Amino acid sequence: AQRVTQPEKLLSVFKGAPVELKCNYSYSGSPELFWYVQYSRQRLQLLLRHISRESIKGFTADLNKGETSFHLKKPFAQEEDSAMYYCAPGSYNTDKLIFGTGTRLQVFP
Amino acid sequence: NAGVTQTPKFRVLKTGQSMTLLCAQDMNHEYMYWYRQDPGMGLRLIHYSVGEGTTAKGEVPDGYNVSRLKKQNFLLGLESAAPSQTSVYFCASSPGGLSYEQYFGPGTRLTVT
Numbered sequence: 696a697q698r699v700t701q702p703e704k705l706l707s708v709f710k711g712a713p714v715e716l717k718c719n720y721s722y723s724g725s726p727e728l729f730w731y732v733q734y735s736r737q738r739l740q741l742l743l744r745h746i747s748r749e750s751i752k753g754f755t756a757d758l759n760k761g762e763t764s765f766h767l768k769k770p771f772a773q774e775e776d777s778a779m780y781y782c783a784p785g786s787y788n789t790d791k792l793i794f795g796t797g798t799r800l801q802v803f804p
Numbered sequence: 805n806a807g808v809t810q811t812p813k814f815r816v817l818k819t820g821q822s823m824t825l826l827c828a829q830d831m832n833h834e835y836m837y838w839y840r841q842d843p844g845m846g847l848r849l850i851h852y853s854v855g856e857g858t859t860a861k862g863e864v865p866d867g868y869n870v871s872r873l874k875k876q877n878f879l880l881g882l883e884s885a886a887p888s889q890t891s892v893y894f895c896a897s898s899p900g901g902l903s904y905e906q907y908f909g910p911g912t913r914l915t916v917t
Contacts, residue, residue: 741905794846794847
């Protein structure tokens with residue numbers, strides 16, 4: 696069965712601290728991996744996707760096939776990073792995404 | 805461009821009542837999705853459509869029906885609402901399948917008493 700786990704419901708850090716939001720997945724075949732973000736009073740939106748291998752707003756995510764993880768990282772958190780973050784792997788077998796339960800990131804000044 | 809819009813924003817139903825949620829997109833996207841979001845559960849796919857006139861079941865389809873008569877609209881129906889359907893419902897659209905970004909609507913908060 697395809698599964699995704701975000702073990703932390705809440706992650707609190709101070710501004711300038713490094714951030715790592717964890718995501719582990721269980722998929723057959725080669726998954727497509729995304730991180731979506733929802734800022735307060737805004738819609739859920741794409742933050743980054745694995746296939747693009749880009750850094751968005753200072754965030755990066757590396758696929759570790761051995762550990763089946765796709766953790767989201769940022770070296771220096773900013774207050775405006777406070778939001779709900781969802782890991783969303785998908786399989787070409789099903790052509791659909793599965794969303795994790797989300798991690799709320801709070802960045803304190 | 806309005807993007808993805810959802811109607812209504814809020815609704816309270818009594819058990820057994822029916823209603824239809826409307827999702828509209830003006831981006832000419834082929835794929836459209838209906839999700840529900842419950843505390844501690846993340847987003848779960850209810851139904852989706854890969855093009856006008858097509859629909860398919862997602863992860864939690866029971867108690868819901870959908871229609872995609874026009875490419876820009878995707879309707880989600882509850883024939884006989886139950887308290888277990890109290891949730892926030894999100895619609896999304898994308899130009900294609902898995903590898904494409906999904907664009908989300910603002911959500912509809914539904915309470916069934």
